[in-house]
Amino acid sequence: xxxxxxxxxxxxxxxxxxxxxxxxxxxxxxxxxxxxxxxxxxxxxxxxxxxxxxxxxxxxxxxxxxxxxxxxxxxxxxxxxxxxxxxxxxxxxxxxxxxxxxxxxxxxxxxxxxxxxxxxxxxxxxxxxxxxxxxxxxxxxxxxxxxxxxxxxxxxxxxxxxxxxxxxxxxxxxxxxxxxxxxxxxxxxxxxxxxxxxxxxxxxx
Amino acid sequence: xxxxxxxxxxxxxxxxxxxxxxxxxxxxxxxxxxxxxxxxxxxxxxxxxxxxxxxxxxxxxxxxxxxxxxxxxxxxxxxxxxxxxxxxxxxxxxxxxxxxxxxxxxxxxxxxxxxxxxxxxxxxxxxxxxxxxxxxxxxxxxxxxxxxxxxxxxxxxxxxxxxxxxxxxxxxxxxxxxxxxxxxxxxxxxxxxxxxxxxxxxxxxxxxxxxxxxxxxxxxxxxxxxxxxxxxxxxxxxxxxxxxxxxxxxxxxxxxxxxxxxxxxxxxxxxxxxxxxxxxxxxxxxxxxxxxxxxxxxxxxxxxxxxxxxxxxxxxxxxxxxxxxxxxxxxxxxxxxxxxxxxx
Numbered sequence: 001x002x003x004x005x006x007x008x009x010x011x012x013x014x015x016x017x018x019x020x021x022x023x024x025x026x027x028x029x030x031x032x033x034x035x036x037x038x039x040x041x042x043x044x045x046x047x048x049x050x051x052x053x054x055x056x057x058x059x060x061x062x063x064x065x066x067x068x069x070x071x072x073x074x075x076x077x078x079x080x081x082x083x084x085x086x087x088x089x090x091x092x093x094x095x096x097x098x099x100x101x102x103x104x105x106x107x108x109x110x111x112x113x114x115x116x117x118x119x120x121x122x123x124x125x126x127x128x129x130x131x132x133x134x135x136x137x138x139x140x141x142x143x144x145x146x147x148x149x150x151x152x153x154x155x156x157x158x159x160x161x162x163x164x165x166x167x168x169x170x171x172x173x174x175x176x177x178x179x180x181x182x183x184x185x186x187x188x189x190x191x192x193x194x195x196x197x198x199x200x201x202x203x204x205x
Numbered sequence: 206x207x208x209x210x211x212x213x214x215x216x217x218x219x220x221x222x223x224x225x226x227x228x229x230x231x232x233x234x235x236x237x238x239x240x241x242x243x244x245x246x247x248x249x250x251x252x253x254x255x256x257x258x259x260x261x262x263x264x265x266x267x268x269x270x271x272x273x274x275x276x277x278x279x280x281x282x283x284x285x286x287x288x289x290x291x292x293x294x295x296x297x298x299x300x301x302x303x304x305x306x307x308x309x310x311x312x313x314x315x316x317x318x319x320x321x322x323x324x325x326x327x328x329x330x331x332x333x334x335x336x337x338x339x340x341x342x343x344x345x346x347x348x349x350x351x352x353x354x355x356x357x358x359x360x361x362x363x364x365x366x367x368x369x370x371x372x373x374x375x376x377x378x379x380x381x382x383x384x385x386x387x388x389x390x391x392x393x394x395x396x397x398x399x400x401x402x403x404x405x406x407x408x409x410x411x412x413x414x415x416x417x418x419x420x421x422x423x424x425x426x427x428x429x430x431x432x433x434x435x436x437x438x439x440x441x442x443x444x445x446x447x448x449x450x451x452x453x454x455x456x457x458x459x460x461x462x463x464x465x466x467x468x469x470x471x472x473x474x475x476x477x478x479x480x481x482x483x484x485x486x487x488x489x490x491x492x493x494x495x496x497x498x499x500x501x502x503x504x505x506x507x508x509x510x511x512x513x514x515x516x517x518x519x520x521x522x523x524x525x526x527x528x529x530x531x532x533x534x535x536x537x538x539x540x541x542x543x544x545x546x547x548x549x
Contacts, residue, residue: 029477029512032473032474032477032478033474033478042474043472043473043474043477043478044435044473047435047473095538096538100541100542100545101545102545102549141512144436144439145438145439161512162517162520165520166520169524169527173527173528173531176531176532176535177531177535180535180538
């Protein structure tokens with residue numbers, strides 16, 4: 001089943017590379033030590049790479065949002081209110097119990113439904129909540145002179161940074177779970193092959 | 206427009222059960238707003254420029270300030286038998302306002318200058334008067350022991366400025382006797398203090414008129430020299446020149462060992478790290494009381510923020526626990542999958 005159009009695949013691969021660079025450079029900046037000049041990367045180099053990569057990712061993100069508006073891809077992200085919690089419960093039960101007992105997938109992938117309820121809500125939160133927040137706070141840190149000095153008596157930069165690193169952490173955790181859940185296809189690499197070729201192998205479970 | 210938008214969002218924040226989310230959106234919708242007109246920005250009224258001090262020597266000092274307090278002075282020339290108006294030599298002008306808020310504000314002019322100056326016209330030989338130095342009064346005095354002036358003197362003698370003594374460099378070049386005021390030790394507004402401190406350096410280093418009196422070097426352009434520094438304007442506004450150009454000494458409050466440019470700090474992680482250099486220099490005063498609670502808590506209420514240094518221990522711990530939990534759940538899941546695969 002041809003599920004992932006070319007632009008989605010290119011965007012996805014591109015974002016994956018950029019996000020990995022951003023996580024590595026971000027951790028380097030956050031945990032740099034005075035005596036150990038290198039954590040993962042030298043601070044100055046990490047800043048340069050982080051800044052450069054983040055600008056490209058922001059452009060790529062704008063492209064993704066535009067793509068979702070202009071094409072049919074956006075429909076996959078529409079979260080319905082009907083059975084919202086029970087559907088998520090079903091999917092969670094499947095991941096934690098059902099699939100280990102050999103049960104059928106409660107929400108098999110179709111052309112109309114690319115994402116299961118858990119995927120859908122996590123993608124929506126990541127792409128439409130976490131990403132805008134990390135981009136806006138990132139702009140605030142990249143251009144500190146435009147960031148407000150104080151917010152209710154606390155440094156605006158500290159708050160901006162706290163939001164940025166919190167979102168960065170949550171996105172890193174998302175990436176970890178995302179990569180793992182992508183091994184839950186027919187075979188551990190089936191879903192990875194799908195996002196590269198565009199064809200989704202139908203799932204038994 | 207921005208302000209009314211922010212107000213609306215604030216109301217929503219109070220009413221909604223998603224307070225936290227709204228608060229975050231509010232913070233960052235205003236992050237890019239101009240700091241000047243921001244609704245929540247509390248305008249700080251600086252009291253430092255309001256001089257409330259009344260000197261016991263005000264009237265005596267005024268006899269000097271009447272001529273030395275402004276550019277124009279008048280005197281009666283007895284030879285000519287008439288009033289003469291003249292322009293005061295700029296180096297001899299003392300600004301009253303600066304003087305009465307300086308460290309030496311409680312002094313009478315003649316505490317340091319000869320009583321001979323009370324005569325007019327001033328006797329010519331007073332021009333050769335030997336000026337006091339800092340150590341002449343501050344050295345060997347128990348009242349100043351905590352400031353360790355002897356160590357300051359020792360540091361100064363190793364500094365690159367000391368080499369210019371023959372050219373006329375003295376303590377007064379930075380610590381003007383008529384205007385210098387202690388700033389960092391009891392600073393209420395760190396940015397104002399930083400500006401004041403940096404202006405002391407720039408008084409010579411960005412003013413070739415003065416600079417050339419002490420050195421044969423060509424005029425330097427501070428902005429071009431610091432071209433390599435990322436976010437130059439932000440750095441200049443938030444740290445003192447001293448942070449990178451001196452060697453930190455924990456025995457004195459402000460390091461006086463000003464190094465040559467070759468020895469200046471250039472590594473980002475000297476400051477942008479958990480054990481930031483700034484802890485023992487710029488934030489020494491602010492955070493010394495709260496340092497046991499950690500860097501973040503020590504300076505949370507001021508405007509300072511240093512990427513890499515303001516690491517929050519609580520967030521670190523929480524994120525570590527979450528990370529371990531996720532990895533643990535994945536590991537358990539993998540184990541169950543492997544078991545199932547073997548069974549089928």
